Amino acid sequence: MKRIVVEKKILEKNDDIANQIKNLLDKNRIFGLNVMSSPGAGKTTLIEQTVEALKPQYKIAAIDGDLDTQRDAQRIAALGIEAIQINTSGTCHLDSSMVQKALDHISLDLDLLIIENVGNLVCPASFYLGTHKNAVLISTPEGDDKVKKYPTMFNVADVVLINKMDIAKFVNFDVKKVENEIKELNPNATIFKISALKNEGLRPFLDWIQTNINLVKNQ
Amino acid sequence: MHEGAIAQSVVDILRDIKDQNGLLSITSATLKVGAVSGVMIDALEFAFEAIKKEESFIKDATLNIINVNVKARCNICNKIYEFDNTDDLIMICPDCQMPLTIINGKELEIVDVEGG
Numbered sequence A: 001m002k003r004i005v006v007e008k009k010i011l012e013k014n015d016d017i018a019n020q021i022k023n024l025l026d027k028n029r030i031f032g033l034n035v036m037s038s039p040g041a042g043k044t045t046l047i048e049q050t051v052e053a054l055k056p057q058y059k060i061a062a063i064d065g066d067l068d069t070q071r072d073a074q075r076i077a078a079l080g081i082e083a084i085q086i087n088t089s090g091t092c093h094l095d096s097s098m099v100q101k102a103l104d105h106i107s108l109d110l111d112l113l114i115i116e117n118v119g120n121l122v123c124p125a126s127f128y129l130g131t132h133k134n135a136v137l138i139s140t141p142e143g144d145d146k147v148k149k150y151p152t153m154f155n156v157a158d159v160v161l162i163n164k165m166d167i168a169k170f171v172n173f174d175v176k177k178v179e180n181e182i183k184e185l186n187p188n189a190t191i192f193k194i195s196a197l198k199n200e201g202l203r204p205f206l207d208w209i210q211t212n213i214n215l216v217k218n219q
Numbered sequence B: 001m002h003e004g005a006i007a008q009s010v011v012d013i014l015r016d017i018k019d020q021n022g023l024l025s026i027t028s029a030t031l032k033v034g035a036v037s038g039v040m041i042d043a044l045e046f047a048f049e050a051i052k053k054e055e056s057f058i059k060d061a062t063l064n065i066i067n068v069n070v071k072a073r074c075n076i077c078n079k080i081y082e083f084d085n086t087d088d089l090i091m092i093c094p095d096c097q098m099p100l101t102i103i104n105g106k107e108l109e110i111v112d113v114e115g116g
């Protein structure tokens, strides 16, 4: 019997590929944004509105992770940008090798790459994809207990968007409580309150994206 | 259930270690799993047991899992705070009112392996 000291990260392979992706994005001066949420929080609508607002000024592409349909990528592609669907065939998260394969099919003459992760507040948080920032989207009808339930996800978030603010009061969503819990768990995260479907409150988020696009451009 | 993918990564690493060290089988592996690694230990053990049935070199292997609590440091006063429960996480220094930096709790590592 032999004891071997290993001290190795279990997701080292994922992280290695993610770092290659990060280098590729940096080299091409593309701002990479990973968008995560539970299913039905309004991720695709948020991305549609974002692309619609920013496409006159920037070259954008999207990678969509979905369990089994092409629908999200089709919705994004309908806006006239390149959108690649990753069919995860049942896997609950994107990993870096899936993103790397998808990137082979995308022209890298871009300012912004949006990755729409699989709808799930648990699994995607463990897999670094090489993007510069993580955005986490929650919506008021899901309830105001999400932050305490999914600490890892809110911990990796650079921004948290609270969506469907227009109906917050009808679904008894305590905005102050949620904001406080986010700030306690991750004081560095920026919080935006929006109604994506009504295209309300998105300006500060769009400004944040523009700032990051410029940071990556000028780094 | 990304623990399936994590368990598969563990088995892939164990296979590499077996080959590199000329072992025939692995009998135990010690893992560190942080409280905010995003991994549920029950689900990880369940997934590992399922893979064991298909991989003869780990058929008798046991996983020893070390839980790692969240520890965070204040960059201003250098005080370290430990949290036994992720429900209690507050990443702000009560004295300085500044964000804490996580120093433990994100671990997802293989520490050591036994085999023959």
Ligand SMILES: [Zn+2]
Residues within 6 Å of the ligand: B074, B075, B076, B077, B078, B079, B093, B094, B095, B096, B097, B098
């Ligand atoms: Zn302090």
